[in-house]
Every structure is written in C-alpha cells, then in structure tokens.
Amino acid sequence: MWPYLVRRFAVALATLWLASSLVFLALLIIPGDPASIILGFGADPERVAALQARLGLDKPPLERYVLWYAGALRGDLGESIRYSSPVRSEIARGLSVTLPLVLAALTLATLISVPLGILAARRAGSWLDVGISAGALLGIVLPSFWVGLMFIYLFIVQLDLPLPTSFPIEGWRDPQRALLALVLPILTVTLSRSALLVRMVRGSVLEVLNQDYVRTARSKGLSERAVLYKHALRNAALPVVTVLGLEFSQLLIAAVIVETVFGLPGLGSLSLTAISARDFPLVQGIVVVLAAFIVLANLVVDLLYAYLDPRVSYA
Structure with missing residues (x-):
C-alpha cells in the first residue's frame, strides 16, 4: 500500500x-x-x-x-496591494469563513441525502420514491441565490428569528454570532447539495442492487437489510465518494454566490474584491490555495477509492 x-x-x-x-x-x-x-x-x-x-x-x-x-x-505568497498586508493573512481570514461553511454544508448534505437516497432506491417506483426524486429535482433547479433570499425573507423577515444577516466584523472572536451568521448560508448550500446527492445515492444503490452478487446473497436467504448494508452499500459508495470530492472543490469556487447574498467575508468575496481591484498577488495566492485544496480533495478521493474498492491495485 x-x-x-x-x-x-x-x-x-x-x-x-x-x-x-x-x-x-x-x-x-x-x-x-x-x-x-x-x-x-x-x-x-x-x-x-x-x-x-x-x-x-x-x-x-x-x-x-x-x-x-x-x-x-515558505508560505510567503507576497503582499496584497489593496490591503497592504501579507496575502496569506487575507486568505486565512477568508478561509476561516468559507471552510466551515463548505464542510458543514457537505456534512449535513451527506447525512440527509444518504438515508433518503437509500430509502428511495429500496422503494423504487413507489410514491415515496417519486416524492423524494421530485423534491431532489426541485432542489437542483432552484438557484442558490434565490434560495438564500427566500430563507432571509422567511426566517428573518416573516418569522423574525434572531439571526444576523452579515458576518460579525470581529469574526470568530464572537463565536456565537459568527455561528448564527452561518446558519442560513449552510442551509442554503445544503439544500442544493443534498438534492444532487440524493439522486446520486439512489441511482448508485439501484444499480448495485441489480448486480449478480446481490441476487446471490438474497438467494442464500440473507435478509434485505443484511444484503443492503453488508454487500451493496460499499460498492454503491464509490460514485458518491467521487461526487463528494467534486462537490467540495466546486463549492470552494462557487461559494462567492452564497457569500455575496449573506454578506460573508469568505474566500469567494475576497476573490471578487481582488479581481476588481487588480490585486494580482492576492489573485495569484487565492488561485494557488484553491488549487491546493482541489488537489488534496482528489487525493483523499483516490485513497478512499482504494480502500472501498478491492479491485484497485496497490502494486
């Protein structure tokens, strides 16, 4: 290995x-x-x-x-022209907002989509499957910025919940307000990511359940639960793991939409500011850091693939 x-x-x-x-x-x-x-x-x-x-x-x-x-x-990416401070400091400040948003949204989306996708696959063709699939399709087609605005209108304007509409200037030095400021952005990202993952999990589980080795396991008298959790899910997880790696990479880049809607000083907003200000050292540093995270995500996916799929050779 x-x-x-x-x-x-x-x-x-x-x-x-x-x-x-x-x-x-x-x-x-x-x-x-x-x-x-x-x-x-x-x-x-x-x-x-x-x-x-x-x-x-x-x-x-x-x-x-x-x-x-x-x-x-050495970790020295130069000095930002706009902010007159080290590029790595500005990027670290942006990542302190973007990374919790992306990681929390992906974790929550996985916890929601995996059970729903498995349930839809097990009840394929039923009204439950149709309802879950329709809800997932709706979540995919709704734009994130519109969902974010609707959440602001519903939870803050209509329900008057004590949720801040912008990230605190003092950042994580006020952890309670910072966490509250991320609630609606996380829910916004989770909705769209869950919708895509539900369809992926459902399709992957359905494909695996029709394989010969699953039918063989059923013919041996194993319960449907044992067939699903001991034989099917490990192979069904392979495409889902790939999509999760891609989703993490895409969210780091596409976070600018949600960050703009909710006024978050994350890496996406910082990228827009750097480009509009023609802050070339900052733009260069942001792209390199994003590339590093994308390469790292792909590396983790490759290693998980080797762990989940015994056909992957370590030689």
Whole structure:
C-alpha cells in the first residue's frame, strides 16, 4: 500500500506545481503592464516604477518565478496591494469563513441525502420514491441565490428569528454570532447539495442492487437489510465518494454566490474584491490555495477509492 500512497502523493505534488506554474504564467502574459493597470494608465511614472519594484516586475520573468516559488514554499505568497498586508493573512481570514461553511454544508448534505437516497432506491417506483426524486429535482433547479433570499425573507423577515444577516466584523472572536451568521448560508448550500446527492445515492444503490452478487446473497436467504448494508452499500459508495470530492472543490469556487447574498467575508468575496481591484498577488495566492485544496480533495478521493474498492491495485 505504501508504494501506492507515495505515487499518489507524488502525482498530487506534481499537479499542484503545474497548477501554480500555470497561474504564474497566466499573470505573466496578461497584456499591458500590471503596475500601470493597477494605478491607471495616466499614473505618474515614478509611482509606476515604485510599484513595479514592489511587485518584483522589474526583474526577468525566470528570476521572478524562482523568487515567487521559493517564497510560496515558505508560505510567503507576497503582499496584497489593496490591503497592504501579507496575502496569506487575507486568505486565512477568508478561509476561516468559507471552510466551515463548505464542510458543514457537505456534512449535513451527506447525512440527509444518504438515508433518503437509500430509502428511495429500496422503494423504487413507489410514491415515496417519486416524492423524494421530485423534491431532489426541485432542489437542483432552484438557484442558490434565490434560495438564500427566500430563507432571509422567511426566517428573518416573516418569522423574525434572531439571526444576523452579515458576518460579525470581529469574526470568530464572537463565536456565537459568527455561528448564527452561518446558519442560513449552510442551509442554503445544503439544500442544493443534498438534492444532487440524493439522486446520486439512489441511482448508485439501484444499480448495485441489480448486480449478480446481490441476487446471490438474497438467494442464500440473507435478509434485505443484511444484503443492503453488508454487500451493496460499499460498492454503491464509490460514485458518491467521487461526487463528494467534486462537490467540495466546486463549492470552494462557487461559494462567492452564497457569500455575496449573506454578506460573508469568505474566500469567494475576497476573490471578487481582488479581481476588481487588480490585486494580482492576492489573485495569484487565492488561485494557488484553491488549487491546493482541489488537489488534496482528489487525493483523499483516490485513497478512499482504494480502500472501498478491492479491485484497485496497490502494486
């Protein structure tokens, strides 16, 4: 197993290096001088030159790449132009909001969708199955921003629940208010993710229940519960694990919608601010960190696949 783990880690590191290099190259080939774009094309040449020196743009591209990569390996992603603070500090502040939102929503969505998907598969063709499938389809087609606005209207305007409509300025130093501010965003994300996962679990369980080895287990006189939980669910979990890995990656990128609706200072909102302010060091750092999380999620999925599927070779 260890050679397999080493290979997967090596592939993950190579992928991360390639992604970070492509990010650097993309910013390198952007037409025009980044310093002039940031300051405006009518800016004083001395200010432009000073910003070029601050960003390291006065050095040859290869030297800039080596310096940037060496700094990234030390955890130094440069300095944000807009905030005049280390990029890693701004990213850490955004992640402190986005990561709890994404992880809590995915956990809650899994706890909801797996039982519902199994129930729909076991009662395939029944009214219960039709109701669950219809509800899942409705959850998929409803836009997240609309669901978020409806939650605000229902729970805060109509029911007058004491839920804050924005994240506290002091952040997690006020944990109670911070947690309350995440309740509605988590429910919003959970609704759409649960809907997709319910359909995935139902389809996967139905496919496995029609396999020969399941019919053989039934013919031996095993109870339906034993057939389902001892023989079917492990194989049915394989596509679900894959989707969960993809969902985690997509939510990190798409969180900007929910964060905008609820006024959350997460990584999505920070990305929009960095792009609009042409804060290239911050944009570069955010993309690299997102790429690292996506590579890590795919690595975890690969390892879970090897654990769940005995056909995966460790050799």
